[in-house]
Amino acid sequence: MRTKTRLILSVCVASLGFFRPVAAQTPTRTVTLQAVEDSFLVRNYVLLAQRYQIDASKALVRQAKMWNNPSFSTVLGFGSTDKFQPFKVGAEGETQYTIDQLIQLAGKRNKNVQLAATATKMNEATFDELVRTLRLQLRENFYTLYYRRQTGKVLKEQLENLQRIVDAYVTADKKGSVAHSDLVRLQALQVGIENDYADLKQEELEAQKNLQQLLHSQDFYEAVVAPADLAAYRLDHIELSALMDSVAVNRPDVRIAATQYQTAELNYRLQKAMAVPDLHVGATYDKKGSYINNFVGLTLGIDLPLWNRNQGNIRAAQLQIGAGQQQLQQQQSVAQTEVLNAYQRIVTLEKRYKSFDLHQFQNEFDTLISEVAKNFSKGNISLLQFIDYFNSYSDNAKNINKFLSNRVNAYEELNYATGQELFKN
Incomplete structure (x- = not known):
């Protein structure tokens, strides 16, 4: 009886096939990272909306360059208090026309143009920041999906092989040729691996969901990563000091802080200019209301800055410069700290990665398991x-x-921290 059971188990264990990959279910779409990113740039609604903001801010720059429209007014004769004659504008009537043009002094118009141009720079930097943040999420979920699926293939194969052994033990247990406790141990092992596989599939589905949301698609994806795609992830050509110095130029969030500081300075100059009153220049025509008929005159006007000299706005703008400077320094410090930590994380991981050949180790472990079987x-x-x-x-x-x-993902976080694409083939 035990000899027969041994033969059953031998056949089952021999069919474990630790070296044979099991065909996974074919997802709807097989994609590379480049294909996913190309789709992301043209389909993500958040990015598309921000592009509209950039175009809108450019239109406001054009608007800021426009001159104020002139104003026109007229007086139509209605007779006098002694004799009320509505719209008496004929040969014996009175009409008066005035046209007025506002001329901004102290360079207000140019300063408004500069502020509008700075708003465009802000929207462009905001777009770059969105791309930077969403691209990191896209790549992290892409690689999570890929590596979770690789692990899932192994666990799925183990479950299929283990099921054969459990089935053989169930048959043998019914015949009383094996200890029932051995069957319980195998079933407990099976439950544990099934739980691991279920957890893994949940992580895979979460990555799928995140990719679908980023790409605004309902397709399911199978991530494909070639060895050449991973070959670029190395630090051989990277200098930490250069990365630390480059964050002020390459990090969109630092550029946003710098643009906010620049906006505060421009606003301060504008508010000082606003203290200078604007000039009104125009012309007037009076048919019969002056000391002579058909009177023509030049009109000039200016506000008198007696009480309101824009003091409050000037002081507020001056304080905003100080706040913007501190925020810029804070953001630069944060960026440099993130670069340093991301770099050090890679260094730590590379020490482990280079300490032994993972692929060789996996092959040796496969051989070991085959011998164990x-x-x-x-x-x-x-x-x-x-x-x-x-x-x-x-x-x-x-x-x-x-x-x-x-x-x-550590290499991608360094890309994110520096605001650059450092690792390309």
């Missing part, structure tokens, strides 16, 4: 030992893929 089928190792090796194999697959995912 053979020895278990021959009865050279116990069920508990087999379960221990079985668990170690799944843990190894999860840990390696998680480490590789963390490593790639």
Whole structure:
């Protein structure tokens, strides 16, 4: 009886196939990172909306360059208090016409143009910041989807192989040829791996959902990563000091803070200019209301700055300059700190990555598991030992893929921290 059971188990274990990949379910679309990014730039609604904001701010620059429209007024004769004659504008009647043009002094118009141009720069930097943030999310979810699926293939294969062993043990248990406790241990192992697989699928679905939201699509994606795509992730050509110095130019959030500071300075100059009254220049025509008929005159007007000299707005704008300067320094400090930490994280991960060959280690572990399976089928190792090796194999697959995912994401975080595309083939 036990010999027959041993033969059943031998056949099941021999079919474990640790080296044979199991065909995964084919998703709707197979995509590379480049294809996902190309779609993202033309389909993401947030980016499209921000592009409209940029175009709108450019239109406001054009508007700021416009001169104020002249104003026109007229007086139509209505006779006198002695004799009321509505609209008496004929040969014996009175009409008067005045046209007036506002001329802004102290360079107010040019300063408004500069402020509008700065608003455009702000919207452009905001767009770049959106791209930077959303691109990091896109890439992190893309690589998460890829590496979780690689781990899922291993766990799915293990579950299929383990199911064969459990089925054989169930049959043998019914015949009383194996200890029931051994069947319980195998079933507990099966439940544990099923839970791990279910958790992994949840993480995969979360990454799918995030990609769908970023791309505004209902398609399901299978991420494809070639070895050449990962070859660019290295620090050989990177100098930390250069990265730290470049954040003021390349980081959109730093440029936003710098633009806000520049806006505060321009606003201060404008508010000082607003203290200078504007000039009104025009012409007037009076048919019969003056000392002579058909009187023509030049009109000049200016506000008298006796009480309101824009003191409050000037003081507020001056204080905003100080606030903007502090915010700029804060943002530069934050950016440099993020660059330093992202760089150090890569250095730490690279020490582990280069300390041993992960692919060689995986191949050796596959060989080890194959030998374990053979020895278990021959009865050279116990069920508990087999379960221990079985668990170690799944843990190894999860840990390696998680480490590789963390490593790639660390490089992408350095891209994000610097505001540059540092790692391209």
